[in-house]
Amino acid sequence: MAVLPTGSSHLELTISVPGFASSPSFPSSGDQGGCTVRDLDINQVPAEDEWITASMEDEEESCNNGAPPRKKLRLTKEQSRLLEESFRLNHTLNPKQKGALALQLKLRPRQVEVWFQNRRARSKLKQTEMECEYLKRWFGSLTEQNRRLQREVEELRAMKVAPPTVISPHSCEPLPASTLTMCPRCERVTTTTTAAIEKGSAKMTAATNRTATTLSSKVGTSALQSRPSSAAC
DNA sequence: CGGAACTCAGAGTTTACATCA
DNA sequence: CATGATGTAAACTCTGAGTTC
Numbered sequence: 404m405a406v407l408p409t410g411s412s413h414l415e416l417t418i419s420v421p422g423f424a425s426s427p428s429f430p431s432s433g434d435q436g437g438c439t440v441r442d443l444d445i446n447q448v449p450a451e452d453e454w455i456t457a458s459m460e461d462e463e464e465s466c467n468n469g470a471p472p473r474k475k476l477r478l479t480k481e482q483s484r485l486l487e488e489s490f491r492l493n494h495t496l497n498p499k500q501k502g503a504l505a506l507q508l509k510l511r512p513r514q515v516e517v518w519f520q521n522r523r524a525r526s527k528l529k530q531t532e533m534e535c536e537y538l539k540r541w542f543g544s545l546t547e548q549n550r551r552l553q554r555e556v557e558e559l560r561a562m563k564v565a566p567p568t569v570i571s572p573h574s575c576e577p578l579p580a581s582t583l584t585m586c587p588r589c590e591r592v593t594t595t596t597t598a599a600i601e602k603g604s605a606k607m608t609a610a611t612n613r614t615a616t617t618l619s620s621k622v623g624t625s626a627l628q629s630r631p632s633s634a635a636c
Numbered sequence: 637c638g639g640a641a642c643t644c645a646g647a648g649t650t651t652a653c654a655t656c657a
Numbered sequence: 658c659a660t661g662a663t664g665t666a667a668a669c670t671c672t673g674a675g676t677t678c
Binding site: 521 | 666667668669
Binding site: 474524 | 651
């Protein structure tokens with residue numbers, strides 16, 4: 404099978420979209436929504452104590468009694484770059500790495516942890532989407548292959564119309580409706596009855612369907628390659 | 637060995653913010 | 658310009674598995 408582009412555990416995602424999904428210049432939208440929320444400059448990553456202070460202030464001056472408005476941090480390009488870089492090296496962090504990275508990025512360890520969680524989720528989602536696309540394409544090709552085989556069966560059926568009557572050398576009785584075929588391997592003339600043709604047809608359909616169903620559980624195997632169907636003697 | 641306490645990752649959800657029609 | 662719809666990502670909750678005591 405055409406191997407999926409990536410190993411299952413390591414997907415190289417360059418989701419680091421130019422501009423990182425936010426406007427390149429990080430326009431400060433100012434405070435919104437009536438509440439007097441402290442205007443956090445998203446370009447300036449607050450120091451750890453600043454974060455804590457900010458959240459405490461929010462609790463105090465929350466507009467809706469008790470429930471402080473959740474602030475949203477936008478990571479800077481540099482922070483995103485560093486996070487992506489360490490994600491490439493490791494998809495999970497141990498506490499020590501997490502702490503070090505948080506220190507380096509001037510973020511809380513919890514934020515680094517959340518980022519990695521979300522990043523893993525995005526990675527998995529992307530991979531699933533790619534697999535889905537791949538399965539769709541394969542299903543299409545299998546359907547086409549199935550159609551071809553069905554057509555072939557129809558042609559074979561058509562060929563057996565008005566077959567020459569074959570008299571059995573043993574009983575001197577005419578043999579049942581059948582077609583004479585030459586086996587390409589042993590070069591022996593054999594008879595193929597209608598039942599055999601239909602059986603073969605059913606087999607082909609079943610095999611195709613079976614392959615399709617096993618596919619979903621076996622993405623990444625070489626099952627895609629269609630094998631030449633050699634008729635056994 | 638069983639169970640409580642803890643940590644951690646994954647899945648799903650909520651929410652803030654940016655963008656676009 | 659204002660506005661609603663939509664997408665994205667940070668942050669959240671919940672749950673289950675693993676570990677330690």
